[in-house]
Amino acid sequence: xxxxxxxxxxxxxxxxxxxxxxxxxxxxxxxxxxxxxxxxxxxxxxxxxxxxxxxxxxxxxxxxxxxxxxxxxxxxxxxxxxxxxxxxxxxxxxxxxxxxxxxxxxxxxxxxxxxxxxxxxxxxxxxxxxxxxxxxxxxxxxxxxxxxxxxxxxxxxxxxxxxxxxxxxxxxxxxxxxxxxxxxxxxxxxxxxxxxxxxxxxxxxxxxxxxxxxxxxxxxxxxxxxxxxxxxxxxxxxxxxxxxxxxxxxxxxxxxxxxxxxxxxxxxxxxxxxxxxxxxxxxxxxxxxxxxxxxxxxxxxxxxxxxxxxxxxxxxxxxxxxxxxxxxxxxxxxxxxxxxxxxxxxxxxxxxxxxxxxxxxxxxxxxxxxxxxxxxxxxxxxxxxxxxxxxxxxxxxxxxxxxxxxxxxxxxxxxxxxxxxxxxxxxxxxxxxxxxxxxxxxxxxx
Amino acid sequence: xxxxxxxxxxxxxxxxxxxxxxxxxxxxxxxxxxxxxxxxxxxxxxxxxxxxxxxxxxxxxxxxxxxxxxxxxxxxxxxxxxxxxxxxxxxxxxxxxxxxxxxxxxxxxxxx
Numbered sequence: 001x002x003x004x005x006x007x008x009x010x011x012x013x014x015x016x017x018x019x020x021x022x023x024x025x026x027x028x029x030x031x032x033x034x035x036x037x038x039x040x041x042x043x044x045x046x047x048x049x050x051x052x053x054x055x056x057x058x059x060x061x062x063x064x065x066x067x068x069x070x071x072x073x074x075x076x077x078x079x080x081x082x083x084x085x086x087x088x089x090x091x092x093x094x095x096x097x098x099x100x101x102x103x104x105x106x107x108x109x110x111x112x113x114x115x116x117x118x119x120x121x122x123x124x125x126x127x128x129x130x131x132x133x134x135x136x137x138x139x140x141x142x143x144x145x146x147x148x149x150x151x152x153x154x155x156x157x158x159x160x161x162x163x164x165x166x167x168x169x170x171x172x173x174x175x176x177x178x179x180x181x182x183x184x185x186x187x188x189x190x191x192x193x194x195x196x197x198x199x200x201x202x203x204x205x206x207x208x209x210x211x212x213x214x215x216x217x218x219x220x221x222x223x224x225x226x227x228x229x230x231x232x233x234x235x236x237x238x239x240x241x242x243x244x245x246x247x248x249x250x251x252x253x254x255x256x257x258x259x260x261x262x263x264x265x266x267x268x269x270x271x272x273x274x275x276x277x278x279x280x281x282x283x284x285x286x287x288x289x290x291x292x293x294x295x296x297x298x299x300x301x302x303x304x305x306x307x308x309x310x311x312x313x314x315x316x317x318x319x320x321x322x323x324x325x326x327x328x329x330x331x332x333x334x335x336x337x338x339x340x341x342x343x344x345x346x347x348x349x350x351x352x353x354x355x356x357x358x359x360x361x362x363x364x365x366x367x368x369x370x371x372x373x374x375x376x377x378x379x380x381x382x383x384x385x386x387x388x389x390x391x392x393x394x395x396x397x398x399x400x401x402x403x404x405x406x407x408x409x410x411x412x413x414x415x416x417x418x419x420x421x422x423x424x425x426x427x428x429x430x431x432x433x434x435x436x437x438x439x440x441x442x443x444x445x446x
Numbered sequence: 447x448x449x450x451x452x453x454x455x456x457x458x459x460x461x462x463x464x465x466x467x468x469x470x471x472x473x474x475x476x477x478x479x480x481x482x483x484x485x486x487x488x489x490x491x492x493x494x495x496x497x498x499x500x501x502x503x504x505x506x507x508x509x510x511x512x513x514x515x516x517x518x519x520x521x522x523x524x525x526x527x528x529x530x531x532x533x534x535x536x537x538x539x540x541x542x543x544x545x546x547x548x549x550x551x552x553x554x555x556x557x558x
Contacts, residue, residue, distance in 0.1 A: 239497035305491040312493065352494035364493070 047271025048134055054279070055142035058265020061258045062149040066093040068254030069156035073163055074439070075248025076311065076363045078240055080429025081164040082439035088159045088168065092175045096152035099180035100124075104151055105144055107184035113193040117185055137269065146265060147187075150210055153262070154183045157214025160363035162221040164240075165228045167421050168434050170413040174406070178217055182405050186213050186398055201394035202387045205266035207326035207376035208398050215370025216402035219359070224410040225419050227360030229426050237355045240362075243440070245310055252314040256290055259321045263328040282328045286321065289328075289340025293320020296344035304348070312351070315364045316344035322369055323376035330383035339379045343372040447542040447555060448516035452507040453481070453535040454527040459505055465526045466509070469518055472558065475508040485533035504535060510542055512555055 070089035077085050096104075103122045110118030127133065127140050136143075155175045162171070186209055189196040203209050230238055242248055263286045269275045297316025301309040323343030324336055331339060350367035359366070374395050381388035413419050420426065425433035432438070454462060459476065466474070480501035487500040511519050520537050528534055547557040 237495040239492045239495050241492050241497075305494075307491065309491065309493060348494070355495060 045134065047269075048132065048137060048139075050270040050276075051138040051268070052142045054265050054267070054270040055138055055146040058261035059142065059146040059149050061261025061265070062146070062153065063093075063258075065149075065255050065258030065262065066090075066152055066156060068251045068256075068258055069153075069160065071247045071251030071254060072314070073160045073251070073363055075244040075246070075251060076160070076242035077163050078429070079243040079440050080431055080438070082243060082431065083437045084168065084430040084434045085159070085163055086439070087435055088163075088171055089156065091168070091172055092155040092159055092179075093152045095172060095175050096155050096179040097148055099176055100148040100151045100184070101144075103180050104184040105147060107181065108147065108151075108187035109192045110188055110194075114198040115188065115194050118188065137271070150206060150262070151179050151183055151187075154210050154214040154217075155179050157211065157365050157369045158218045158221055160365040161218035161361045162225055163362040164430065165360075165421070165426055166221070166225050166419050167417075167430075170417050170419045173413060173417070174217075174221070174409055177409050178406065182217065182402060182409075183210075183213055185405075186401065189397070190394070196390070196394050196397065199393065200387055200390040202380050202384060202391065203326050203377060203394065204328055204380075205263045205325045207322055207373040208394055211322045211325065211369040211373035212377070212395065212398055213402050215366055215368075215373055216399055217406040218361070218365050219370060220403055220407045221410055222359045222361055222366070224407065224414060227358055228362075229423060231360050232355070232358045242311065248311065248314055252317050256287075256317055256321065259286055259290070259325075263325055267329070278329055284333060285328045285331060285336035286324055288333055288336045289320040289324035289343065290317045291320070292337040292341035293317050293323070293344030296320075296341045297348055300345055300348040311364070312348055315347035315351070315368050318368045319343040319346050319372035322372040323379060325373075326376040327380040327383050331379075335382060339376065339382070342379075343375060346371045346375060447510055447512060447545065447558070449540040449542045450507075450509045450511065450516060450519050450523070451538040451540070452509075452523045452527070453479070453504050453537075454507065454523070455529065455534060456503060456505050458527045458529075459507075462507065462523055462526045465522045466519060469515065469522055471509060471511060471515070471519060473509075477506045477508075479504050479506045483533075483536065502533065510545060510558060512558070 066089065070086055073085045073089065074082050100108075101124050103119065105124045106120040106122035107118070109120060111120045112118060124144055126144065133140055155178055158174070158178065159171070188194045190201055190203055190209055191197070228240065231240065232238070260283050264279045264282045267275055267279045267282060270279060293316040294313050295316075297312045297319075298308045301307070301312045320340030320343040323339050323346075324331075328336070347364050347367040350371050351361070351364050354361050354366060361367070377391050377395055378388075380391055410419065421430060421433055429438075452462075456478075463474070480503050482500060482502055485502060487498050487502060489496055490499055491497075507523070509519060516539060520539060523537055544553060545555075545557040546553050550557075
C-alpha cells in the first residue's frame with residue numbers, strides 16, 4: 001500500500017531491483033514469467049492510466065465500505081439509537097476526508113525514510129487541471145483519494161464498538177484526532193517508508209495499520225466510556241439484540257464487496273500483465289478467506305450453542321477479510337481459506353470473553369478488527385517467515401502508540417465535554433436527545 | 447351479545463378466519479400481542495450470551511357476536527387453532543351491553 005516503502009520491502013525480501021511501475025515482483029517470480037510480463041507491459045502513459053484507474057476503482061469501492069459499516073451498525077444497535085448511529089457514520093466519513101486533506105496525508109507520507117514522525121507541507125497540494133506526473137506512475141489525486149478512504153475505514157471501526165452510549169460531539173472530536181493524527185502517524189511508520197518499513201514489517205493492505213489501529217482505539221473507547229447501562233448486572237450479561245438483521249447482513253455484503261478494492265487496489269499498480277494477474281489473485285484470496293470465516297463461524301456457533309448465530313456469521317466474514325488483508329497475494333487459495341477460517345473463529349471465542357471482562361463492544365469490532373488484525377499480521381510469516389519478529393514489533397508498537405494516544409483523547413473528552421449522555425437520555429435512546437429524529441417512528445420501542 | 451377474545455398462535459390466523467367466515471361472522475379485530483401462560487418463555491443465545499424470551503408473540507382476536515352464535519364461534523376457534531401443543535392460547539367470552547355503528551347510528555345486533 002505504499003510507493004517507496006513497498007519497494008524497499010520487496011527489495012529486502014527478494015534483493016531484486018524494481019521499477020516504480022512493476023510492484024508485482026513476488027507473484028511474477030512465483031509464476032516464473034517476469035520477462036514475459038515486462039515484455040507486454042504497456043507503455044508509460046497507458047500504465048499511468050491503468051494505475052490511476054486501479055486507485056479510483058479501489059478508492060470508490062473502499063468509500064462504499066463506509067456504507068457497509070453504517071448499515072452493519074444500524075442493524076446491530078437497538079432501534080432507539082439507529083438515527084444517531086447513521087449520523088455518526090456519515091459524519092465520521094466526512095471528517096476523515098477533511099482531516100486527511102488538512103494534515104493527515106502530510107503526516108502519513110512525510111517524504112523521508114525511516115522516521116517516527118514527520119510532516120510534509122500541508123494542506124495536501126493536489127495536481128492542477130490537466131496536469132499529470134508520469135514519474136510517479138499514477139495521478140497523485142487518485143493516490144490521495146485511495147489513501148483517504150482507508151483513513152475513514154479506521155474511524156468506522158470505532159463507531160461500532162462505542163455505539164449507543166457516546167454523545168455525538170465527543171465522538172466527532174475523537175474521530176478528528178484519530179483521522180488527522182493517530183492513524184496518519186501509524187501509516188507513516190510503514191506505508192510512508194518509516195521505521196517499521198525499514199525493519200522489514202509487512203502489512204499489504206492494513207491488517208495492523210487500518211484494522212488494528214481502529215480496533216485499539218475502539219478498545220480504549222469501550223474501556224474509558226464504559227458499558228451501556230444495564231448491560232452487565234449482577235455478573236450476568238444482558239442481551240441488547242440488534243434491531244435489524246437484514247440491514248446488518250446488507251452492510252456485511254457491502255463491506256465484503258468494498259474489500260476487493262481495499263486489498264485488490266493495494267497492489268498499487270495495474271500497468272503490467274503481472275500486476276493485473278496479481279490483483280485477480282488477491283480478489284480470489286480475499287473472497288475465499290471471507291467465505292471460510294463465515295462457514296467456520298456458522299459451524300462453531302451451531303456446535304457450541306445448538307443454533308447458528310447470524311450476527312456471528314457476519315462477524316466471521318469480516319474477521320476472515322481482516323485476517324487476509326496483511327498478505328492477500330502470496331498465500332495459496334488453500335492457505336487463504338485457512339487464514340480466513342481461523343479469523344472466523346476469533347469472534348466466536350472473543351465476543352464472550354470481552355463480555356466477561358465487561359468490555360461492551362456493540363458490533364464485535366474488537367474481535368473482528370483488532371484480534372483478527374493481529375492474527376492476519378502474524379500470518380504474513382506463513383508466506384515470509386523472515387518477517388515474524390518485525391511483525392510482532394509492528395503489532396506491539398501500533399498497540400502501544402494507539403492505546404496511549406487514543407486513551408489520552410478519550411480521557412480528556414471524558415473530563416471536559418463528557419462522553420456520555422445522561423442516564424435518562426441513554427435509556428430513552430440517543431435518537432431523542434441527540435438528533436430528535438427516530439429511525440423507525442412507527443415501531444414499538446425496544 | 448358476547449365479546450369473544452381469543453389468543454392464538456400467529457400462523458393459525460388465516461385458518462381461524464376462514465372457519466369463522468363460514469359461520470357468518472362478518473368482522474373481527476386482530477392485534478399482535480405478547481404474553482405468557484403455561485407455555486412460559488424459553489432461552490435463546492445471542493452473540494454468546496443467553497437470554498430469556500419471557501413474552502411469546504401471539505395474536506389477539508376480538509369478535510362481537512350474538513348470544514346464539516357465541517358458543518359455535520368459541521368451538522370453531524378451539525377446533526381450528528388447536529395444534530395439541532402447549533401455547534395454543536385461550537378463549538375468553540364476555541357480555542356486551544351495546545354496540546353502535548358510527549356511520550349510521552344503528553345499535554345492538556343490527557350494528558354487528
